[in-house]
Amino acid sequence: MNKKIGIIRFPGSNCDRDMIDVLHDIYQVSSAIIDYRSTSIGSVAGVIVPGGFSYGDYLRAGALASHAPIMLELAQQAGKGLPVLGICNGFQILTEARLLPGTLLKNKTRQFICETVYLKVEKGSSLYHKSLGQACLNMPIAHGEGNYAIDDSGLKKLHDQGQILFKYASKSGVTSEEFNPNGSRANIAGITNKQGNVLGLMPHPERASYERLNTGVDGRVLLSSFLSLCAI
Amino acid sequence: MTHYNLIDIKNLEASDAIDESQGFEALLKKHKLSSDEYQIIKKNLGRTPSYSELGVFSAMWSEHCSYKSSRPHLKKFPVTGEHVVVGPGENAGVVRVAGDQCVAFKMESHNHPSYIEPFHGAATGVGGILRDVFCMGARPIANLNCLRFGKKTHPRTPYLFKQAVKGIGDYGNCVGVPTVGGSIHFDATYDANCLVNAMSVGLIDANKIFKGFATGKGNYVVYLGSATGRDGVHGATMASDSFASQDQGEKSTIQVGDPFREKLLIEATLSVLEKGLVVGLQDMGAAGLTSSSVEMAGRAGNGILIDLSCIPVRTQNMTPYELLLSESQERMLMVIEPGKWPELKAELDQWELESCIIGIVTETGRFQCSFAGKLEVDLPVNILTDMAPIYERPFKEGRVGEPLDTKGIVSNVKERGVEAVILNMLKDIGDKTPIFRQYDQHIGTKTVFGPDEGGAPVLWLRDHEIANNGEEFAGIAIATACHERYCKNNPRTGAALALIQAARKIASRGGFGLGATDCLNFGNPQVPEVMWEFKECVEGLADACTRLNIPIVSGNVSLYNETDGVSIYPTPMLGVVGKVPDIRFVPASTVTKPVDLYLVSPSKVKPQFGGGLLGSTLSLDIYSGIVPEVDWEQVLEGLNFITTLARQQPGEALAVRDVGSGGLIITLLEMMRSPDLTLDVKMSQGALSWESVYFGEYAACFVIATTSSGATHKFLGASALKHNQIQKIGTMAENNAQEHNIDGVRLNKKQVLTHFQNALNFN
Numbered sequence: 001m002n003k004k005i006g007i008i009r010f011p012g013s014n015c016d017r018d019m020i021d022v023l024h025d026i027y028q029v030s031s032a033i034i035d036y037r038s039t040s041i042g043s044v045a046g047v048i049v050p051g052g053f054s055y056g057d058y059l060r061a062g063a064l065a066s067h068a069p070i071m072l073e074l075a076q077q078a079g080k081g082l083p084v085l086g087i088c089n090g091f092q093i094l095t096e097a098r099l100l101p102g103t104l105l106k107n108k109t110r111q112f113i114c115e116t117v118y119l120k121v122e123k124g125s126s127l128y129h130k131s132l133g134q135a136c137l138n139m140p141i142a143h144g145e146g147n148y149a150i151d152d153s154g155l156k157k158l159h160d161q162g163q164i165l166f167k168y169a170s171k172s173g174v175t176s177e178e179f180n181p182n183g184s185r186a187n188i189a190g191i192t193n194k195q196g197n198v199l200g201l202m203p204h205p206e207r208a209s210y211e212r213l214n215t216g217v218d219g220r221v222l223l224s225s226f227l228s229l230c231a232i
Numbered sequence: 233m234t235h236y237n238l239i240d241i242k243n244l245e246a247s248d249a250i251d252e253s254q255g256f257e258a259l260l261k262k263h264k265l266s267s268d269e270y271q272i273i274k275k276n277l278g279r280t281p282s283y284s285e286l287g288v289f290s291a292m293w294s295e296h297c298s299y300k301s302s303r304p305h306l307k308k309f310p311v312t313g314e315h316v317v318v319g320p321g322e323n324a325g326v327v328r329v330a331g332d333q334c335v336a337f338k339m340e341s342h343n344h345p346s347y348i349e350p351f352h353g354a355a356t357g358v359g360g361i362l363r364d365v366f367c368m369g370a371r372p373i374a375n376l377n378c379l380r381f382g383k384k385t386h387p388r389t390p391y392l393f394k395q396a397v398k399g400i401g402d403y404g405n406c407v408g409v410p411t412v413g414g415s416i417h418f419d420a421t422y423d424a425n426c427l428v429n430a431m432s433v434g435l436i437d438a439n440k441i442f443k444g445f446a447t448g449k450g451n452y453v454v455y456l457g458s459a460t461g462r463d464g465v466h467g468a469t470m471a472s473d474s475f476a477s478q479d480q481g482e483k484s485t486i487q488v489g490d491p492f493r494e495k496l497l498i499e500a501t502l503s504v505l506e507k508g509l510v511v512g513l514q515d516m517g518a519a520g521l522t523s524s525s526v527e528m529a530g531r532a533g534n535g536i537l538i539d540l541s542c543i544p545v546r547t548q549n550m551t552p553y554e555l556l557l558s559e560s561q562e563r564m565l566m567v568i569e570p571g572k573w574p575e576l577k578a579e580l581d582q583w584e585l586e587s588c589i590i591g592i593v594t595e596t597g598r599f600q601c602s603f604a605g606k607l608e609v610d611l612p613v614n615i616l617t618d619m620a621p622i623y624e625r626p627f628k629e630g631r632v633g634e635p636l637d638t639k640g641i642v643s644n645v646k647e648r649g650v651e652a653v654i655l656n657m658l659k660d661i662g663d664k665t666p667i668f669r670q671y672d673q674h675i676g677t678k679t680v681f682g683p684d685e686g687g688a689p690v691l692w693l694r695d696h697e698i699a700n701n702g703e704e705f706a707g708i709a710i711a712t713a714c715h716e717r718y719c720k721n722n723p724r725t726g727a728a729l730a731l732i733q734a735a736r737k738i739a740s741r742g743g744f745g746l747g748a749t750d751c752l753n754f755g756n757p758q759v760p761e762v763m764w765e766f767k768e769c770v771e772g773l774a775d776a777c778t779r780l781n782i783p784i785v786s787g788n789v790s791l792y793n794e795t796d797g798v799s800i801y802p803t804p805m806l807g808v809v810g811k812v813p814d815i816r817f818v819p820a821s822t823v824t825k826p827v828d829l830y831l832v833s834p835s836k837v838k839p840q841f842g843g844g845l846l847g848s849t850l851s852l853d854i855y856s857g858i859v860p861e862v863d864w865e866q867v868l869e870g871l872n873f874i875t876t877l878a879r880q881q882p883g884e885a886l887a888v889r890d891v892g893s894g895g896l897i898i899t900l901l902e903m904m905r906s907p908d909l910t911l912d913v914k915m916s917q918g919a920l921s922w923e924s925v926y927f928g929e930y931a932a933c934f935v936i937a938t939t940s941s942g943a944t945h946k947f948l949g950a951s952a953l954k955h956n957q958i959q960k961i962g963t964m965a966e967n968n969a970q971e972h973n974i975d976g977v978r979l980n981k982k983q984v985l986t987h988f989q990n991a992l993n994f995n
Contacts, residue, residue, distance in 0.1 A: 114674065142675065
């Protein structure tokens with residue numbers, strides 16, 4: 001069994017180093033950087049597509065990165081059940097690559113938003129849903145294009161298939177518009193694919209992992225479930 | 233762009249001398265060279281320069297590059313100390329924090345471009361200061377910005393403010409460096425000259441500090457990064473002149489930033505430095521290729537020979553003059569050993585960055601550039617770097633603040649209603665969250681305290697090496713400070729108060745200052761009163777640096793912040809980096825739960841109003857009243873007491889905040905960050921009026937908030953205080969009260985909140 005987590009690095013990725021540090025410092029798990037030009041993922045237990053501004057967000061966030069050589073291989077491996085976690089720009093790339101449904105538009109306010117938000121865990125059948133239970137998690141967001149959009153039938157499918165993992169909410173779990181920072185459809189902050197092995201979310205769990213920082217440690221709950229999905 | 237071939241200078245024609253006949257005066261004026269300066273150039277060269285050479289002189293002898301008006305005064309700063317590893321003169325200063333872990337940092341102005349095109353001006357300000365830091369081999373971990381705009385009602389202010397903030401955010405967020413703090417003031421003095429001062433802080437190992445030296449005859453000069461365009465030609469000379477109000481549309485010299493390219497440049501640069509592939513390196517900043525090559529050659533006592541036709545260009549028919557003076561962004565100049573070229577090129581290709589050889593290091597001591605068979609530039613480096621005229625500009629003592637009868641203040645406040653006055657002050661100084669939420673504050677996972685609290689940001693170094701040496705929780709606190717109204721009222725004391733303010737903020741986090749960077753923004757140095765302000769500020773600051781043991785390690789001077797003959801208030805902006813020995817025990821600077829409040833204040837020194845927030849709210853003359861008196865014994869004792877206290881185990885001090893603009897009342901209201909809390913304050917006022925106690929400002933005064941579990945708090949070391957006193961002044965309690973009570977003055981809680989939150993409302 002391989003204990004390494006693969007981290008795909010695109011030109012402009014900028015949360016890769018933070019993720020490597022957290023995996024090492026908190027979980028003693030080592031990482032392997034996977035170059036975007038590579039056509040093989042290699043032997044890893046799971047893959048993280050980190051946050052950042054791949055290709056400077058030119059065209060559309062994630063649009064150019066989704067056509068990088070590594071993405072074909074990622075799609076194949078994900079199809080075979082490899083755990084994949086896309087954070088922020090990683091989420092944008094996964095939707096652009098159609099590994100996850102929907103798309104991420106510019107924030108409703110047209111401004112970049114950096115703040116901490118509360119996330120209510122929705123009902124679903126993935127391992128994430130099971131391990132997170134009814135928790136309401138506190139994590140930072142930092143993005144300009146986090147406004148999740150999907151059509152009515154797509155949204156219904158997400159609900160019916162239990163693919164929604166996180167919704168923006170109040171501290172006590174109220175998911176009303178008032179607590180929606182970016183205008184996302186149905187307050188959606190994170191979703192899985194139908195199989196539950198691919199997760200994309202806008203908040204940054206790696207920034208909520210060191211207890212000495214001002215952003216809390218709720219991110220660990222999510223990273224722990226990702227690692228257990230990876231059988232680490 | 234052609235491939236580089238070794239040039240044989242003997243085969244080159246000399247370039248044409250400039251025509252001194254027609255319109256020559258206008259040409260000199262455009263280059264901001266005086267006819268005296270031109271005569272010095274001719275005398276030193278023994279010939280008439282070429283047009284390109286005139287451009288090179290214009291840049292290298294500009295105020296921005298040569299510090300010709302400021303240099304005699306800058307010598308007065310203390311620049312060495314126990315923590316200093318690299319002092320002024322390099323791309324950034326370096327101080328040691330713990331073990332071999334150091335931080336490189338610098339603050340720089342980008343005022344003139346930001347006024348003309350605020351989005352790109354501010355963005356490229358951030359890009360430029362980042363390059364100064366990472367070209368030393370430091371990984372940038374924090375950005376800060378000190379912004380000054382005209383009064384909120386000025387028609388141009390909302391545009392400048394919003395665009396500058398957006399520019400800073402877009403650039404910093406994309407390169408992946410957190411923006412953790414800074415300051416923003418609005419004042420009519422900046423109506424026609426805004427200030428954008430950007431600071432960057434990077435982490436570096438003491439043994440891996442890299443400097444910009446062009447050493448080794450025959451070594452290659454390598455160009456790295458974006459292609460060269462016409463943008464920014466003459467940026468350095470523009471920053472060395474005043475505006476006339478019709479200049480607002482002059483956008484041709486403004487650089488455009490590309491943070492995506494910068495991110496690649498950071499990673500590529502740090503990687504090739506780590507691999508030992510580079511001998512010398514410098515950012516092509518102000519005056520682009522010219523200043524970077526001349527400065528690197530100058531430091532090494534060498535010459536440089538460049539083939540300008542090898543430079544990658546993004547536009548056609550660029551002249552040698554433009555190639556030399558372009559300030560296109562995201563470009564670096566490297567000096568490397570020829571044998572390392574293949575490996576270097578391969579590594580840079582990995583990052584998809586363009587690089588090419590454009591010249592070699594020589595032993596001629598000359599800056600030489602060829603283009604199309606001609607030797608366009610052939611100048612001794614030392615004339616460019618060391619022989620720029622230095623001006624001991626005449627100065628004339630200006631006005632300073634005069635003592636004020638407090639009775640006048642009291643009746644003025646009564647007339648307007650004390651509640652209304654407080655609410656207006658809050659609106660002036662209130663919540664900056666709408667700005668900071670546009671900046672990524674958390675990337676890098678080091679942020680212990682970000683910008684939202686208003687205190688000094690704190691970062692955990694989170695370094696494995698020092699962790700092994702028992703300093704696992706070592707961090708830094710970064711404080712920026714400048715109170716321009718103090719500096720106008722009294723430049724000498726005002727500048728000292730700026731450093732004290734930074735020291736207060738760092739002490740409140742349990743830290744002590746290691747070193748400072750200064751960004752000296754002033755008006756026209758050819759006006760004797762402005763020159764006096766400059767001299768006074770430098771001397772006042774130099775003295776404060778010595779007293780507080782915080783040397784200046786890097787800096788920048790921005791003069792000619794003047795429009796239509798009106799200069800800005802003297803604005804010596806400071807950025808101080810301090811060490812926080814243990815980030816686990818750092819007090820907050822805001823309060824969200826019930827606390828007891830204590831005041832640490834001077835026992836003899838009286839509070840003052842000169843240059844203070846009350847005066848500006850009451851629209852008093854800038855010279856009415858005197859600035860807070862600096863009694864160094866009191867200041868140092870207060871700082872030491874607070875530093876010690878702030879380092880105690882949690883519980884001793886939940887939050888510490890220095891009393892700043894607007895005095896005690898504003899400090900208390902700023903501190904309180906929960907709508908459920910009610911402020912209840914009562915204290916002995918002695919012979920002082922309510923206005924003096926609650927609006928008066930001090931050099932060093934602090935509020936401590938602590939949980940009210942103990943009966944009476946006995947703070948460690950409080951009994952030994954000689955120049956300061958400590959007293960309980962009240963509480964912040966959780967209750968249903970509708971009003972705060974400050975010694976009989978009642979403030980509606982809701983109104984306080986809305987005024988605080990509407991601080992950035994321009995209507």
